[in-house]
Amino acid sequence: MNWSRSLIAIAICVPIVFLLAFGLTRDPGEIPSPLPGKPAPAFALQVMDEEGVVSLEEHRGKVVVLNFWASWCLQCRDEHTDLSLAANMYRGRGVEFYGVLYNDTPENGRRWLTAMGGQSYPALLDQGSRTAIEYGLYGVPETFIIDQQGKVVHKKIGPTTVAELVSFIDPLLERAPTEPMIPTASPQETGTP
Amino acid sequence: MSRLPLVLLLAAAAAGGLSAQQPAPGQAPSMVEETQLERDTRALAAELRCVVCQGLSLQDSPSPLAQEMRAVIAEQLAAGRSREEVKAYFVEKYGEWVLLEPTASGFNLIVYVVPVLLLLGGAAFVFFTARKWTRRPPGASPPASVHTGEDAALR
Numbered sequence: 099m100n101w102s103r104s105l106i107a108i109a110i111c112v113p114i115v116f117l118l119a120f121g122l123t124r125d126p127g128e129i130p131s132p133l134p135g136k137p138a139p140a141f142a143l144q145v146m147d148e149e150g151v152v153s154l155e156e157h158r159g160k161v162v163v164l165n166f167w168a169s170w171c172l173q174c175r176d177e178h179t180d181l182s183l184a185a186n187m188y189r190g191r192g193v194e195f196y197g198v199l200y201n202d203t204p205e206n207g208r209r210w211l212t213a214m215g216g217q218s219y220p221a222l223l224d225q226g227s228r229t230a231i232e233y234g235l236y237g238v239p240e241t242f243i244i245d246q247q248g249k250v251v252h253k254k255i256g257p258t259t260v261a262e263l264v265s266f267i268d269p270l271l272e273r274a275p276t277e278p279m280i281p282t283a284s285p286q287e288t289g290t291p
Numbered sequence: 292m293s294r295l296p297l298v299l300l301l302a303a304a305a306a307g308g309l310s311a312q313q314p315a316p317g318q319a320p321s322m323v324e325e326t327q328l329e330r331d332t333r334a335l336a337a338e339l340r341c342v343v344c345q346g347l348s349l350q351d352s353p354s355p356l357a358q359e360m361r362a363v364i365a366e367q368l369a370a371g372r373s374r375e376e377v378k379a380y381f382v383e384k385y386g387e388w389v390l391l392e393p394t395a396s397g398f399n400l401i402v403y404v405v406p407v408l409l410l411l412g413g414a415a416f417v418f419f420t421a422r423k424w425t426r427r428p429p430g431a432s433p434p435a436s437v438h439t440g441e442d443a444a445l446r
Contacts, residue, residue, distance in 0.1 A: 126345060129342065129385060129386060129388050129389075130386055130388065131385075131386065132382075132383065132384075132385070132386040133384075139384075201355050201356065226359050226362065227355070227356060227359040228359070228363070230356070230359075231356075231359060231360060231363055231384060232384065233384070234384040234385045234386075235356075236342035236343055236356070236385070237343060
């Protein structure tokens with residue numbers, strides 16, 4: 099009798115403990131993105147303080163680093179120097195960096211960039227956050243690395259670093275001359291991570 | 292019971308207030324179309340998760356991103372996309388996570404099946420336990436009077 103009771107208690111408690119262990123060790127604010135491995139959504143965004151529009155199509159054959167930021171975002175301060183440094187490192191090597199201002203006014207963005215000592219790559223304006231939604235954005239900073247074929251290879255949630263950027267960009271530059279153009283993601287790459 | 296008309300009145304007022312907050316998307320449609328589009332937008336936004344909140348729907352969230360996402364819903368519905376197509380758009384961008392109600396397939400079935408099984412199991416447990424408690428063991432004599440010992444002591 100006591101044995102069967104103990105077994106029932108264990109059978110009830112163990113799954114609950116495992117469920118709690120699984121649920122409580124996950125960050126509820128972190129959304130698993132379905133984007134990596136898929137073609138990057140197209141965009142055409144106005145350059146801040148300059149004439150002209152930057153679009154993803156015109157960057158075929160180049161690596162694009164798209165960083166979403168805002169003047170009200172504290173973590174964006176942490177990564178700003180690293181992003182500017184990395185953009186300088188890869189200048190003229192087939193890698194373009196862009197900072198997309200998210201949910202902010204150009205005036206605030208301009209003031210922030212001045213206070214941070216400038217930025218080595220262009221800032222873009224995203225009217226109505228449409229590009230942010232296209233990229234499944236839910237906070238800033240978020241950084242997307244897009245390969246030469248226009249495919250998202252990495253999404254970073256939170257501040258990025260030079261080391262992280264290098265670890266994803268360098269392999270793309272190395273494989274670039276031999277790899278043929280792939281218009282869409284291959285089937286095995288479309289699964290969610 | 293007597294509060295029902297008041298509750299309905301408040302709900303109607305709240306719905307009216309919500310529809311008043313939403314601007315007409317795109318070109319000015321006629322009044323009838325506008326309200327229908329707003330109603331559809333609101334219904335769909337209530338089924339999608341606000342991505343910058345915890346446990347709030349797009350419809351209930353006051354955040355700027357949720358406002359823009361509601362505007363995207365309205366734009367896409369106005370462009371003739373179906374509810375399922377608009378939902379699929381957000382699932383493509385944010386994953387199935389964005390659906391407040393998970394689809395009833397695969398691993399998600401657990402969410403739908405387990406509560407029913409637990410309910411049935413609980414009901415069965417209560418039924419059999421109660422029967423065991425109330426049923427007297429066969430051949431047992433009726434319980435002796437609790438007063439017997441007392442009576443003897445008093446005698």
